[in-house]
Amino acid sequence: MRLTNLPSEFQKALPILEKIKSAGYEAYFVGGSVRDALLHRPIHDVDIASSSYPQETKAIFERTVDIGIEHGTVLVLEQGSEYEVTTFRTEDVYVDYRRPSSVNFVRSLEEDLKRRDFTVNAFALDERAQIIDKFNGLEDLDNKLLRAVGKAEERFNEDALRIMRGLRFAASLDFDIEDATFQAMMTHAPLLEKISIERSFIEFDKLLTAPHWKKGVKAFKDSRAYCYLPGLEESQDKWDEFTAAYSDDFVFSSSEQAWAALLIALDVPAVKPFLKKWKTSAQFQKIVDALVSLYRFRQSEQLGLRQLYQYGRETIEVIEELRQAQGLAVDFEKIAELDQSLLIHDKHDIVVNGGMLMSELGIKPGPELGKILSQVEWAIVDGKLANKKETIFDFIANLDSK
Template sequence: MRVEKMPAEFVKALPILQKIRNSGYEAYFVGGSVRDVLLSRHIHDVDIATSAYPAETKQIFEHTIDIGIEHGTVLVLEEGGEYEVTTFRTEDVYVDYRRPSHVNFVRKLSEDLLRRDFTINAFALADDGEVIDLHGGLADLEARILRAVGNPTERFNEDALRIMRGLRFAAILNFDLESTTFASMKDHAHLLSKISIERIFIELDKLLTADFWQKGFRELLAIEAYPYLPGFSDKTALTHLLALPSDFKFTTAVQAWGYLAHQLGYSDGKFLLKKWKVSREFSTAVSKFLTAYDKRLKGDFSSEDLYNLGKSSLTLVEEMFAAQNLETNFEQISALDAQLQIRNKKEIAVSAGQIMTEFGIQPGPQIGQLFHQIELEIVKGHLQNTPQHIFNYVKKTLREL
């Protein structure tokens, strides 16, 4: 098969391939970018594989960076871009079910493609557009099947993260798992307990935010991988996610993880997400979603909810209500947002220091409590956010003490 019209990203990188070939070595586009070209999908990264060893690649190009030279990868800075050029390689015995103990540089493309995870990721594309398919990937693309390269037991024993990658590809591409590959993923799911939770999170996060996330999530349950994921032991609760409409897509990762945490019974996402070692910012955002969800179950949102939790959290919750055919009120959120005078306490028209000076208040708990009270009154719309109105409010409050 030949690609007649290469995408712009490949056209721009063609001089890299040609320069390597003119130096007497083989060079090809490889990996997921080739798969995406064949599926007419957007390309994210352009990866190049070559028979040139790292030292030889560095001799060909004037500007390079050793970003992973021990694994054969050199970053080439040319043609106004940055390109990872990796030497064909084979891999020795894997340690920790994730990393090879040693890599061997080789000159044959066929040896390099044999170490790839799935057949649809084991293509190479030459500079003339010829697609090199040594493992039946084109047929699997046509059949929309995910099949491990070679022996699936060997592939998943080498790198157990490939199990999560397979689920992610199913969710992104809407592909089915080939039966032998499915069985091997199920047999080796327990190896996920050996894998860094940060790496698993990346794969699951991409799965949940994919167009066909329900397919990937359904397969995750089917291969019984969930007991090896932190906090995911309740299969019944996890299955509730699949009750959402088949065409529903999560708007953001916060919404996906927030709704997942809600189904699992968590009222505070920080407890669950601490196990997943996510950023504090992401954990806080999910916790705000959960708080908003709980408040919405009890009634409409208030100005304080909007101020404390943010319009984004409230909107994401309302979208989940819509997905479940529950009554929604997006208009109310917009109305509350339009009426809100401040977004944070820094926007209050006077500072705590100015109030202390104006009324001779000494530092201490009193000014903190008073300023918080002012903040709430402004948020509720009971107090206009102007110096004069705030000073009048303080004067009245102090008189009543």
């Protein structure tokens, strides 16, 4: 098969292939970029595989960087762009269900493609736009089927993260997982405990934010992969509720929104400790925690000025999007009106500060000063006090007289 229209990303990189071939070696575009071209999806990274060994690749190009030369990868800097050129290789025994103990450079494209995860990721594309398909990946692509290359048991035993990748591909591509491949996923799911949680987070996060996340979540549940990921061990009866809660066409707008929705569905009492187990950043934990808290508040309360001030309009709208997708009542116009009516959006917007109260009103530092500043802050937020110096001083004087 030939691509009738070679995407511009490949056209731009053609000189790389041509230079390698003119030096007497083979070179092809490989991997996900070829799959995405066939599916008419956006192309991100263009990867190149070559029969040239790393030192041979470096001899062909003037500017290169050794980014992973022990694994056969050389970064080629050409015409203002960067391209990873990786030598055809086979891999030795995997020592930790993630990384091979060693790699062996080879001259055979087919040997290189054999080590890849799924047939739809094992294509190669030459400079004439000809597709090389050694494992019936084109048929699987037509059938929207995800199938492991070769023996599925071997692929997942080599690298257990491929289980999470497969589930993510189901969600992003809207593909079904071939039966034998899925059975191997289920069998090898316990190996996920041996994979770094940061890696699993990346794949699961991509699954949750994918267009067909419901399909991915169903496969995730049916594979029982959740049993081997932190905090999800006892979540079996929650997954159907999670997917059923949202309209079929709803797609999460951000990772934070997706994880907040998940933790709400799982009824996780303490958000930050849960996400800490997944080794997420403190900032990510803070945002998701705020979203979950706000959602729970909205289950029984209406929004007011204090919520707009405390959480901010953007955070509130993220939660209201979730509520809207669940068929619950929302009012974005009211949110906008409340936000506009706020006199301040941050305590630093207040025209007075602690230093002024100490120097001009003689208030001593300590808990009492903090209490007064808090009373001023919330009075302004509630619209009961103008954000003006004289008015605030009068307000404080009246506090003293009470």
